[in-house]
Amino acid sequence: MMKLEAIIQPSRFESVKDALREIGIEGMTVTEVRGHGRQKGHTEVYRGREYTVDLLPKIKLEMVLPDTLVNRAVETILKTAKTGKIGDGKIFLSRVEEAIRIRNEERGENAL
Amino acid sequence: MKCAGRKCSFSLVLVLLSLALAAVPLSAQQTPVPAATPASASSTLSTSPESSKAVEEKLAQLDKDVKAAQSAGDNAWMLVSAALVLMMTGPGLALFYGGLVRRKNTLAIMMQSFALMALITVMWALVGYSLCFGGNGPVIGGFEHAFLRGVGAEPNPDYAGTIPQMTFMVYQLMFAVITPALITGATAERMKFSGTVLFMTLWFLVVYAPLAHMVWGKGGLLNASLGGKFPCLDFAGGTVVHISSGVSALVCALYLGKRTGFPKQPMPPHSLVLSFIGACLLWVGWFGFNAGSALAASSLASSAFVATHFGAAAAAFGWSAAEWLKNGRASALGAISGAVAGLVAITPAAGFVAPIPALAIGLIAGVVCYWMVTKVKSLFGYDDALDAFGVHGAGGTIGALLTGVFAQQVINPIFGAGKAVGGLDGHWGQVGNQLVGVLIAWGFALVGTIILLKIVDLLTGVRVPEEHEVEGLDVTQHGEEAYNLET
Numbered sequence: 001m002m003k004l005e006a007i008i009q010p011s012r013f014e015s016v017k018d019a020l021r022e023i024g025i026e027g028m029t030v031t032e033v034r035g036h037g038r039q040k041g042h043t044e045v046y047r048g049r050e051y052t053v054d055l056l057p058k059i060k061l062e063m064v065l066p067d068t069l070v071n072r073a074v075e076t077i078l079k080t081a082k083t084g085k086i087g088d089g090k091i092f093l094s095r096v097e098e099a100i101r102i103r104n105e106e107r108g109e110n111a112l
Numbered sequence: 113m114k115c116a117g118r119k120c121s122f123s124l125v126l127v128l129l130s131l132a133l134a135a136v137p138l139s140a141q142q143t144p145v146p147a148a149t150p151a152s153a154s155s156t157l158s159t160s161p162e163s164s165k166a167v168e169e170k171l172a173q174l175d176k177d178v179k180a181a182q183s184a185g186d187n188a189w190m191l192v193s194a195a196l197v198l199m200m201t202g203p204g205l206a207l208f209y210g211g212l213v214r215r216k217n218t219l220a221i222m223m224q225s226f227a228l229m230a231l232i233t234v235m236w237a238l239v240g241y242s243l244c245f246g247g248n249g250p251v252i253g254g255f256e257h258a259f260l261r262g263v264g265a266e267p268n269p270d271y272a273g274t275i276p277q278m279t280f281m282v283y284q285l286m287f288a289v290i291t292p293a294l295i296t297g298a299t300a301e302r303m304k305f306s307g308t309v310l311f312m313t314l315w316f317l318v319v320y321a322p323l324a325h326m327v328w329g330k331g332g333l334l335n336a337s338l339g340g341k342f343p344c345l346d347f348a349g350g351t352v353v354h355i356s357s358g359v360s361a362l363v364c365a366l367y368l369g370k371r372t373g374f375p376k377q378p379m380p381p382h383s384l385v386l387s388f389i390g391a392c393l394l395w396v397g398w399f400g401f402n403a404g405s406a407l408a409a410s411s412l413a414s415s416a417f418v419a420t421h422f423g424a425a426a427a428a429f430g431w432s433a434a435e436w437l438k439n440g441r442a443s444a445l446g447a448i449s450g451a452v453a454g455l456v457a458i459t460p461a462a463g464f465v466a467p468i469p470a471l472a473i474g475l476i477a478g479v480v481c482y483w484m485v486t487k488v489k490s491l492f493g494y495d496d497a498l499d500a501f502g503v504h505g506a507g508g509t510i511g512a513l514l515t516g517v518f519a520q521q522v523i524n525p526i527f528g529a530g531k532a533v534g535g536l537d538g539h540w541g542q543v544g545n546q547l548v549g550v551l552i553a554w555g556f557a558l559v560g561t562i563i564l565l566k567i568v569d570l571l572t573g574v575r576v577p578e579e580h581e582v583e584g585l586d587v588t589q590h591g592e593e594a595y596n597l598e599t
Contacts, residue, residue: 044380045439045441045443046380046381046443046445047445047446047449047485047486047499048485048486048487048489048490049375049490051378051380
């Protein structure tokens with residue numbers, strides 16, 4: 001089992017979600033976040049005072065996947081989330097030791 | 113008509129007769145009439161003394177009816193105007209300022225405007241109206257109308273001869289409410305509520321009341337039509353409302369000091385949507401403020417209405433254009449700030465200038481106020497949080513001076529029929545009178561505000577402790593929050 005975290009542009013979120021559903025990924029957790037990597041922020045001007053806004057809105061997707069699905073999920077996200085511009089985000093993969101479904105205490109990949 | 117047929121036709125004959133009688137002397141002045149005609153008319157009159165008495169009574173009745181009709185029209189407009197001016201403070205100014213502060217201070221700034229609606233109203237009833245419009249001293253009124261004594265259905269012919277004095281009184285009250293509320297833009301996000309209440313009460317008595325009397329009151333030093341020594345043109349409050357509040361705002365900003373973290377920490381407006389709605393309400397309310405200052409539903413009110421609208425539009429255009437050239441973008445905040453600056457500048461001029469000069473006044477005010485809040489403020493480093501001085505102090509001063517340039521007797525022959533009013537009429541001395549008004553208003557506001565701040569500082573304190581400022585005035589001053597979105 002792998003945990004996949006992807007931070008993407010808010011504008012790409014709907015396409016990414018639909019594409020993941022097409023390859024059979026049903027469950028995910030989505031959070032609206034703010035942050036930045038190499039992308040610099042923008043400036044806003046209020047009555048002549050400039051403010052640099054360097055934390056930009058992003059969408060964070062989290063899902064835990066059976067090993068067989070991980071590569072396809074990564075490819076799908078790369079394909080649909082890419083705009084080619086700086087600020088497109090990142091994907092992080094990490095191994096997950098255990099998963100437990102709270103309702104019936106199933107364990108492992110069955111719980112996903 | 114309730115009267116019986118015979119009586120009715122009788123009175124119709126009387127009316128016709130009276131009209132014919134009234135027409136005779138008028139036409140006599142214009143066209144030569146055979147000498148026999150008036151003589152024969154008077155002989156008819158003298159033969160029937162009873163009918164002549166009835167004619168006189170009827171004429172008196174007609175005169176009364178005409179006056180009542182005019183009063184009804186004027187009174188309707190003035191009551192609406194009074195309500196419009198109240199709307200400028202709440203919700204207009206409260207929303208405009210409320211959106212410009214940070215989220216944690218939203219209720220506090222709105223509450224200051226609202227508190228003044230209550231506080232100044234009470235003060236006005238007790239002594240305020242009398243100090244502004246009672247008596248005929250050069251600097252301040254008297255106590256003849258204290259507790260609104262003698263203020264009722266009868267008009268006060270010195271000020272507004274066609275509306276009940278009650279209407280005039282409540283209309284002027286709304287000006288007294290918004291003026292101190294404007295100052296809260298400079299003290300925003302750091303002044304104590306207790307200090308604000310005390311300061312504003314004293315400021316109303318010591319700065320507003322004398323200035324209002326000097327400019328608008330009978331016998332006031334700066335009054336243009338009721339015997340002032342320096343006839344200063346101020347149609348709707350450029351000196352009384354905007355210079356007084358704007359200059360006092362600057363003093364307050366300097367006395368209180370900068371907000372904690374200013375200018376390093378970002379303090380962007382928390383909701384320009386609120387400010388936008390507030391500014392649009394101010395624009396609409398300003399028709400009551402300026403066109404209402406004609407004190408009648410007259411052609412002068414129409415003229416002031418048009419000048420007000422044109423001034424606001426030109427200033428929104430001017431500020432936006434300056435910003436566009438400077439930053440490459442025209443912002444919503446810039447456009448609404450420009451409109452308010454234009455409304456401020458056109459206030460003293462509204463009832464004296466033609467539409468095209470109103471455009472010029474607005475355009476100049478928009479550009480100058482933009483320069484004041486973006487350049488001058490950072491040059492001197494004072495923290496006029498919401499630009500009460502940059503917009504009202506600067507805009508009011510520009511407007512007062514330009515009124516002397518653009519005022520025309522064809523719009524408002526305030527100095528008598530045919531007499532030159534402003535520079536466009538060739539009376540450039542009026543700019544000097546305007547300057548005297550400006551200087552007196554500046555001086556009064558500066559000195560009065562410094563003294564009052566010192567007194568209030570000793571009694572209640574003026575500034576909240578730093579930890580309260582960081583936590584926000586909503587919670588620390590009022591025990592509540594503007595947005596409880598998660599409940």
